[in-house]
Amino acid sequence: MLYFDKKARLYPLDSQALHPYNVERWSPVTKSRMITNGRQYFAVPKSELNPPPPTAIADLEELQSYFFSEQAVEAALAVAPELLGRDDSGSLIHGTTGARAFTEALGRVAAGPGDSFLDIGCGCGLPVLVASRVLGRAHGVDVVPSVIRFAREAASRFHSQATFAEADIKEVRMETYDIVYIAATTFSDELRASIQEKLAELRAGAIAISLTYSFSCPHLVLVDSFESPFAWWKTSAPSPHRFYIHMRRAE
């Protein structure tokens, strides 16, 4: 039997163990995972779900070290004074999601060629470059010009199709993307509230992957959650970070 957990993504199931599930009562930290056929939601034991193995990325470790370089740190710290004067300047604190942890997140949503990807608050761009290795095209936006310059140079250096734009998350349109990433760890309550509202723009079945905070609202279903360790900086010790996977509900 085949079911999908997002548009056009088929998962083979070993058994018929599908239990219709009340999404309002779903807790993702269980031994089962929620999948949908677009109309109903089902709980399936994780042991019975066979998502495709994550795509192997040949230069993953090289990418990771490049984003731990002195130049990346310089770009991240070069926040323009006018941006530091913003009310939400705390949201501008930079850090890079670990490449291996992020690859695991992409694997869990069975991301593949043809999916469109957006990182809102992309920083120096490591998740976007990783996504472009798996999907082809991937896009990142950030309000800090120095990180966008770094990200564009990195894309060219690593022959990636990743693209970047300088923009405020609040202005970004999301409706054309299949997978949106939100490394929300340092985002203010207010920024997270406006992102939550914007996620309603996604088409039914699109995926929002977030880090540290989940988004709880009527238009999203939390379908999965997992922890994976990584270090934000070269000098910091790896620690577990929690990812949340949401799906845009059908109306």
Ligand SMILES: C[S@@+](CC[C@H](N)C(=O)[O-])C[C@H]1O[C@@H](n2cnc3c(N)ncnc32)[C@H](O)[C@@H]1O
């Ligand atoms: C913790 S970093 C994450 C970088 C990248 N997503 C990653 O996971 O590796 C958060 C980024 O969000 C950006 N950011 C914060 N508020 C923003 C806003 N309102 N518009 C655009 N970018 C924003 C910051 O400049 C920073 O680069």
